[in-house]
Amino acid sequence: MLDGLTDDHAAAVARRFPDGETWLAGLEARLAEVVARWRLTPLRPLPGGIGGYLLDVRTADGRDAVLKLSPTGGAQGAANRLEAYALRRWAGDGAARMLGVDLAAGALLLERCRPGATLDTLGDEEMLEHGCGLARRLQRPADDEDLLILPRAAEEVAIRAQRFGGLMDALGHPFSPAREQEIGALHRALATGDGAPVACHGDLNPGNVLAHDGGHVAVDPLPVLADAAYDAVSLVWAKRSWLLAQPDRAEILRRRIAIASDVLDADAEHVRAWALVRLTGVLDERSEWGGYDTAPFVALAELL
Known part of the structure; x- marks a missing residue:
């Protein structure tokens, strides 16, 4: 090997x-x-x-x-x-x-990238501020080439919205009934894709943001057309093991969403909505792969 x-x-x-x-x-x-x-x-x-x-x-x-x-x-x-x-x-x-x-x-x-330290080596609030600041720097209004090449996040959500009931059955209804109902409604709302899309990085988790030349740069993009709040999600749910072990974990999540909302100039409830919808997408994807512990994502969904 x-x-x-x-x-x-x-x-x-x-x-x-x-x-x-x-x-x-x-x-x-x-x-x-x-x-x-x-x-x-x-x-x-x-x-x-x-x-x-x-x-x-x-x-x-x-x-x-x-x-x-x-x-x-x-x-x-x-x-x-x-x-x-x-x-x-x-x-x-x-x-x-x-x-x-x-x-x-x-x-x-x-x-x-030198020195190459990942974003999660920073303090929690700094991680959100620098990560969302980089997201805003990378995002741009979609031009004709983007519209031709990049997938639309709303279309993926619309497909999952149509099969949401069956997906919940297949996953064994991992969420509480109230949270499952809310996530289904959020899928239907975000599937409309209202507003002019921007070209997003798509996977701006802290491991994909590296220290370089006095600042930070991104790697491993999964570019997609969405609204600006889309890129905040991988930062909102970052460091899951650490986060879930904190006594004030719900407050930390609220603070992360507030920082993302402020830096990206996005509505806080919209950031939260994307977090819940994309979290469901992770459960869907990883259930197909097999061998992954999805319990931390379920726990986060109940906290959001």
């Missing part, structure tokens, strides 16, 4: 992607091919999520960089294309600069 690829990481990849085991079997050969073709010097594997494999490298011209390899095809292939699209549009302004891309190989080369 490749250095840095733990048994748990490999098992998660195999669960998440239909061809995950095949991709893992060919990963070492694919890595060697991309490294040779791009004339990279491998340095060390880096910790990452379950979306692929990260390697600290040096380019032929001496630049520090990160090579990311992800599965290709299907939904992940589409996600790879959207990630490259967003990074190209930002061109290093608020996001890590993309140095190279090969979608067929699932390969992405990014500038190395």
